[in-house]
Amino acid sequence: MKPKDSDKLKIPMPLYKTITVSATTRVYIWQITESEAELASGIFLTPPCQSRLEGMKSELHRRGFLSIRHLLALEGYQDNDLFYDTLGKPHLSDGTFISITHSYTFSGIIVSSERAVGIDIEKQREKILKIAYKFTPIEEYGSFSDPINLMRKLTVVWGAKESLYKINSTLGLSFLQNIYIENFTMDKGETTGVITLDGIVSSFKIHFLELEGFTCAYALQTDVQNNSETQ
Template sequence: MPLHRLLRLSPTAVLGLWHRTETAAALGALLPAGAPYSALLPPTAGPERQGQWLAGRVLAHTVAAALWPGAPALWVRNDAATGRPYLGGPGVPTGAVVSLSHSGAWAAALLATGGRVGIDVELVRDKARRIATKFLSAPELAAAQVVGTDAHFTLLWSAKETLYKLAERRGLIFKEQLLLDSFVPAPAGEIPMELRLADSQSRHRICYSQPAAGYVLTYCWEPGGPIDIL
């Protein structure tokens, strides 16, 4: 089974990475019997998309079993209003949260008992660089162009995606409300960021690494909530 890694961030939070090599049918067979995923699988998805979707759910169950031994009969659903995933089913721990992501052959999941979570994995492509003016502010764009690589622009996009998931609000404007502070790029590290909402401003630290050649991973778990800016 291509479970790549389980990373315990704390006694109450676990991150998982899955390198997908299985077919959609093989992944479906790994899901718990009776879980309602056949009805939840996107009906218009092709084989590749189905495989990504199922890998995320298989990984979520794997992480849940590591985080909560004797894991409850849970399943992953998506909120109709926001689209974000949540855990349902009998015996799900109070305050349990989940964030999922997939790109190319990789799936990522972050589960925790309480707090807020966000995770994103991205295949490095030139797309983030081509659309940079849509998600980077003018100062952010100027700083990014100094580095200039597709990998760097993909990392910045991924960091904003993770903060967007953490914020749990639709309609945020990436270049105005999800803001990057300066940092020195490295193979792994943290990116300080600021979230600007209509009623508050807060600071966050987005962790990043390279799970494999040609991919970037960003994530954040906040057990105690954000640091508000006075």
């Protein structure tokens, strides 16, 4: 059961950024500076989630887990409103679309009552230059003559593909073979993406932003076409 709107205003929440994508879609990003004890205050977990929290060896992961529950509260949800399917995709009990992300000291959620959504936050690391060939054709996005900017761009590509994967969550979905991200310029802050799998083509609008050495990408599904039916 959701708290009243007046109750939501009482939740202390120093958000890093709130993005109102539309009247039906919102993004919340939080930089985690609070201690685990501070984050646990006022949070009521279901027994399975409490067991999951206690089984996390990393304090950073536990803090990220708890911060997500505070973000849920901003939308009027409690821990028992959230559940996961067999592929690990999160769902809300009232049917609202949701996606969740946590990376080091940043966490975020995107919610939409209108369409499927996905979000991902990634730390910018030069390591991505070495592994990019595993998830995307590097030549589509630039060259190694400017490794820093290429690192930033490839981090967007990875985050965008991760966001689309979170929306689709299909076994056998390949970042390299099935997910395509249209080339973009960093200053534009948006691009498009496509998932092609088993004759079905799904299109997405993608937005991205950088925050203190991290990159956040979030995606909104725009169209689905079954090409196998037209052949």
